[in-house]
Amino acid sequence: MNDAIKNAIAVHALAEYPRECCGLVVQGFEGDAYMPCRNTAVTPLEHFVLAPSDFAAAEDLGDIVAVVHSHPGGSASPSVADKAMCEASGIDNWIIVALGVQGDGSIAVDDWCEFGPSGYVAPLLNREFVHGVHDCYSLIRDWYCIERGVELQDFERADGWWADGKSNLYLDNYRAAGFVEVSIPASGDFEAGDVLVMQIRSKNDVPNHAGIYLGGGLLLHHMHGRLSGRTVWGGMWAQCLRKVLRYQGGVS
Structure with a gap:
C-alpha cells in the first residue's frame, strides 16, 4: 500500500466518520x-455493506486487489465478521483503518491493519451479528458444514430484506437448499438438525428467523443485534414457529 493510496483511504474514512467507510483498491493500467464505495448497511455506524454496483464499477476499471x-x-484488528468476510470474498488483501478522537478533540487515523485469508472458521457460539455474513441463515449453513459435512447453498439477501414488503427468504429458497417441510409435532419432539422457522415482528408478514434444533430441548440461533447462542426451546420461540424444515439432500 503506497502513500497515495493510504492518504486517499484516510481522507475517505475521515469524511465518512462516524460511519464505517468502505472501498476497493483497483489495479489498472496506470x-x-x-x-471509495458506498456503505449501504442498515447500521453503517457498526458495519459495512459495499454497494454491489460500486463493486461492479470497480471490476470494470481493473483487478480488485484489496477491500478497505x-x-x-x-x-484496527479484524473482527470475527471481518475474518469471515475475508475468507468468503476471494480477495487476498484486506485493509482496516482505525479512527479515533484525539487529545485536542479532533478525529484522526490511529492505526492500520492488513490481513488476508488464513483458513479462519468462526465459532458457532458468541458470533457478532452481521447480516449476510453472520446471521441466522449463516449459522444454519455453518452448523451443517461443521456438524454434518454438508455444504448448503447460500442465497443473496439484501440487508433488511425482512422489512422491504416483498422478500420471503426462507420459504422461497428452502427446497433449493435440500430441505422439505415436515408437520409440526404437537409434542414438540423435533429431530436434531431440524430447522425451525419463525416469524418475529416481521414487517413483510413472513417467517424471518430460523435456528437449528440441537436435541434435548435446545435451539441454536442468531437473532438480529445479538450474539449467536443456545436457548431453551419453548415459550415465545414456540409461539413464533411457522415451519419445520428437515434436510433431505440434493434439490427437492
Whole structure:
C-alpha cells in the first residue's frame, strides 16, 4: 500500500466518520488506485455493506486487489465478521483503518491493519451479528458444514430484506437448499438438525428467523443485534414457529 493510496483511504474514512467507510483498491493500467464505495448497511455506524454496483464499477476499471473499510472509534484488528468476510470474498488483501478522537478533540487515523485469508472458521457460539455474513441463515449453513459435512447453498439477501414488503427468504429458497417441510409435532419432539422457522415482528408478514434444533430441548440461533447462542426451546420461540424444515439432500 503506497502513500497515495493510504492518504486517499484516510481522507475517505475521515469524511465518512462516524460511519464505517468502505472501498476497493483497483489495479489498472496506470497502477493501483483507491476507489471509495458506498456503505449501504442498515447500521453503517457498526458495519459495512459495499454497494454491489460500486463493486461492479470497480471490476470494470481493473483487478480488485484489496477491500478497505474503517473502524471508527475502534482498533484496527479484524473482527470475527471481518475474518469471515475475508475468507468468503476471494480477495487476498484486506485493509482496516482505525479512527479515533484525539487529545485536542479532533478525529484522526490511529492505526492500520492488513490481513488476508488464513483458513479462519468462526465459532458457532458468541458470533457478532452481521447480516449476510453472520446471521441466522449463516449459522444454519455453518452448523451443517461443521456438524454434518454438508455444504448448503447460500442465497443473496439484501440487508433488511425482512422489512422491504416483498422478500420471503426462507420459504422461497428452502427446497433449493435440500430441505422439505415436515408437520409440526404437537409434542414438540423435533429431530436434531431440524430447522425451525419463525416469524418475529416481521414487517413483510413472513417467517424471518430460523435456528437449528440441537436435541434435548435446545435451539441454536442468531437473532438480529445479538450474539449467536443456545436457548431453551419453548415459550415465545414456540409461539413464533411457522415451519419445520428437515434436510433431505440434493434439490427437492
